[in-house]
Amino acid sequence: MAYNVNLTQTLKSLFxxxxxxxxxxxxxxxxxxxxxxxVLMPTGGGKSLCYQxxxxxxxxxxxxxxxxxxxxxxxxxxxxxxxxxxxxxxYLNSSLNKSAIDQxxxxxxxxxxxxxxxxxxxxxxxxxxxxxxxxxISFYAIDEAHCxxxxxxxxxxxxxxxxxxxxxxxAAPIIALTATATDKVRTDxxxxxxxxxxxxxxxSFNRPNLYYEVRPKTKDVDKDIIKFIKLHQGKxxxxxxxxxxxVEELAAILKANDIKAAPYHAGLDSATRSQTQDDFLVxxxxxIVATIAFGMGIDKPDVRFVIHYDIPKSLEGYYQExxxxxxxxxxxxxxxxxxxxxLQKLDKFMEGKPVAEQDIGRQLLQETAxxxxxxxxxxxxxxxxxxxxxxKENCDNCDNCIHPKRKIEAGKxxxxx
Ligand code: ADP
Ligand code: MG
Numbered sequence: 001m002a003y004n005v006n007l008t009q010t011l012k013s014l015f016x017x018x019x020x021x022x023x024x025x026x027x028x029x030x031x032x033x034x035x036x037x038x039v040l041m042p043t044g045g046g047k048s049l050c051y052q053x054x055x056x057x058x059x060x061x062x063x064x065x066x067x068x069x070x071x072x073x074x075x076x077x078x079x080x081x082x083x084x085x086x087x088x089x090x091y092l093n094s095s096l097n098k099s100a101i102d103q104x105x106x107x108x109x110x111x112x113x114x115x116x117x118x119x120x121x122x123x124x125x126x127x128x129x130x131x132x133x134x135x136x137i138s139f140y141a142i143d144e145a146h147c148x149x150x151x152x153x154x155x156x157x158x159x160x161x162x163x164x165x166x167x168x169x170x171a172a173p174i175i176a177l178t179a180t181a182t183d184k185v186r187t188d189x190x191x192x193x194x195x196x197x198x199x200x201x202x203x204s205f206n207r208p209n210l211y212y213e214v215r216p217k218t219k220d221v222d223k224d225i226i227k228f229i230k231l232h233q234g235k236x237x238x239x240x241x242x243x244x245x246x247v248e249e250l251a252a253i254l255k256a257n258d259i260k261a262a263p264y265h266a267g268l269d270s271a272t273r274s275q276t277q278d279d280f281l282v283x284x285x286x287x288i289v290a291t292i293a294f295g296m297g298i299d300k301p302d303v304r305f306v307i308h309y310d311i312p313k314s315l316e317g318y319y320q321e322x323x324x325x326x327x328x329x330x331x332x333x334x335x336x337x338x339x340x341x342x343l344q345k346l347d348k349f350m351e352g353k354p355v356a357e358q359d360i361g362r363q364l365l366q367e368t369a370x371x372x373x374x375x376x377x378x379x380x381x382x383x384x385x386x387x388x389x390x391x392k393e394n395c396d397n398c399d400n401c402i403h404p405k406r407k408i409e410a411g412k413x414x415x416x417x
Contacts, residue, residue, distance in 0.1 A: 003032040003057055011049075014056060014082055021046040023201045027175075028054050031139060036198035037175040038190065042205050043320070044299075044327045047177040051141035052079060055115045056088075060136035060172075061108055064117045066143040067156060069093050072117040079115060091117035092128060108135055120147075120158040124165055132169045139173040140166055142193065146180035149188035150360055153180065153292075153317040163193050174198070179323070180316060181205055181386040205386045210325060210332040212378035213399040214371075217337035222250070225307060226257050228335065229287060235304035236280065239289045240321055242310040242346070250309065251289040264290040295321060301328035308336040311343060314364035315371055315385050338372040377401050 007025055011017050020028075023039075024046055030037045031054040041047050052075075055062035066072055072091040079089035087107030096104070107113045122128055146152030147159040166174070174195050178185070181202065190196050215224070229237065241247045244265040254261035262276045262285045279285040281300055288294060292312075306325040312318040318336070326332025346365055350358045371381050378398035380390040394401045 003054075005032075005057055007053070010057065011053065014053065015049065021049075022203050024050055027201050030199050030201075031173065031175055032057065034139075034173050036173055036195040038186075038195065038198040038200045039175065039177040040181045040186070040200070040202040041177070041179060042203065042207065043179045043323045045179070045203055047143070047179075048075060050177065051139070051143075051175055052115065055138060055141075056083075058114075058138040060138035061113050061116050062138045062141060063123075063132070063169075064115060064141045064143060065120055065123060065159075065162060066117055067120065067147055067154075067159075068144075069095055069119060072119070076115075076117060085112055087112045089113065089115040089117070092122045093117075093119040094122065105131055111136075114138075120156065120162060124158065124161055129165060129168055137170060137172045139175060142174065142176045145176040145178040145189045145193070146185050148192045149180075149185045150357075151182065151184040151188060151316075151364075152178075153314060153320055160192055179320065181388075182316060183387055185316075204383075205319070205388060206379065206383055206390065207323065207326070207332070208395075208397065209329055210322060210334055211397045212322070212334050212336075212382070214336045214338050214378075217339035217342065221309070221337050222253055224337075225250075225309070226254065226259070228305070228307070229254070229259050232304060232333075234286060236283065236300060236302060237287045237305040237307065238294065238303060238321075238324060239287060239307040239309055240292060240294075240312070241289060242291070242313075244291060246309065247289050247291055254287060254289065259287055260285050261287040261289055264288050264294040266291065266293040292317065292321065295324055298324060299327070300324075302330060303327065304331055305333040305335065308334075311336065311338050311346065311365075311368055311372060313346065313361070313368070315368050315382065316364070318368060318371075319382060319386075336372065343369055375400050375404070 007028060008019065011020060022041065022045060027037060027039055027050045031051065039047055039050055051062060051064060072093060076089045076091050090104045090107060090113050092101065092104055108116060142162060147154050147156040149155060174193055176189055176193055176195065178189065190198065225239065239250065241250060244267045247263045247265050251261050251263035262279065264273060264276050276285065276288065280288050303325045306322050308318065312321060322334035325334055343365065347362065350361045353361065374381060377395050377400050379395040383390045
């Protein structure tokens with residue numbers, strides 16, 4: 001079926017936005033045309049709209065597969081508030097009881113529901129598969145599609161079962177979306193979802209307002225961090241550490257130094273975690289000290305700094321985590337503390353793991369180390385990692401461009417004259 005609609009008008013009337021961002025319009029046309037679509041767009045680029053808008057126009061229900069229950073509820077609330085149609089968007093996940101599920105299914109059957117968010121583990125449930133077989137599906141959207149790949153920063157094995165389940169429920173066009181753009185991840189996603197011929201839309205991953213710096217990590221690292229935070233008093237920031245123990249320790253040290261800080265990691269109960277998250281959003285807390293459990297879906301536009309206390313496990317992770325700074329386009333300082341000792345520690349962690357996993361882990365780590373030790377423009381290196389060319393000689397917003405003579409090696413500072 002051809003959908004001849006004025007998309008800009010639809011955007012305005014349904015979402016209240018005046019114009020599309022980046023490739024949104026072309027992507028939406030491609031979905032409306034019934035093609036497979038692959039979207040690579042950095043965080044904050046506006047990926048959700050690429051499936052939300054066409055789902056509201058097309059016949060049938062769009063199935064959106066998304067990994068996070070908290071995010072689903074949020075997105076469903078947004079769509080529900082846009083429309084007078086009760087039940088226009090729903091989600092199916094383990095948080096719903098039987099009667100809520102029955103209501104969702106009734107709304108879908110009656111053709112009211114245009115968007116159904118499903119967690120991958122709910123999608124694979126027999127009951128749901130049986131039910132979805134009887135539904136007219138407009139398309140499938142796979143959000144955070146990098147979860148399919150072991151080369152991504154958030155691999156989820158259940159994501160690899162999506163394609164077989166889609167085949168069982170009934171084929172329809174697929175749109176896969178991710179902010180992860182490395183070649184390996186990209187190839188994995190396409191192969192696994194069997195959308196090799198999908199039309200691909202890739203935006204630039206450059207974040208010009210982010211400042212990248214790598215500092216040697218010495219025994220004074222805590223003092224360095226306190227000094228940095230005091231220089232940016234009252235600003236919001238995130239500090240990433242690799243272990244829960246370090247998160248707790250550092251948060252305590254910061255608090256003892258009159259900094260409004262709180263720890264966040266998966267070992268804390270969910271009430272504490274969501275309280276901390278809320279306190280950060282309303283600025284009762286300035287600094288969150290966290291493991292990488294903190295971040296996906298955090299949409300605080302004015303995070304002014306992201307510090308890596310430990311070297312991240314991959315450049316991909318580094319890019320995603322630093323990407324949480326400056327989402328409003330304002331200042332975003334990304335400081336990483338690097339020491340060779342940490343590198344060795346991480347390498348050692350891998351010893352107990354299966355060989356294939358070790359190989360992947362070591363390669364990712366080597367790439368991060370090369371980045372940290374390099375004297376080349378950080379932006380250029382990062383973009384290169386995503387297969388993107390950065391032509392400018394000097395980005396004017398990273399340590400290597402601003403202080404071109406400094407080189408960091410194994411925890412000490414070398415000045416090359
Ligand atoms: P992503 O999933 O790519 O990280 P989101 O879909 O969460 O990004 O969108 C990021 C923000 O951009 C949201 O606040 C969204 O409302 C806004 N947005 C999306 N499209 C537009 C647009 N065309 N005009 C203005 N704001 C937009
Ligand atoms: Mg998103």
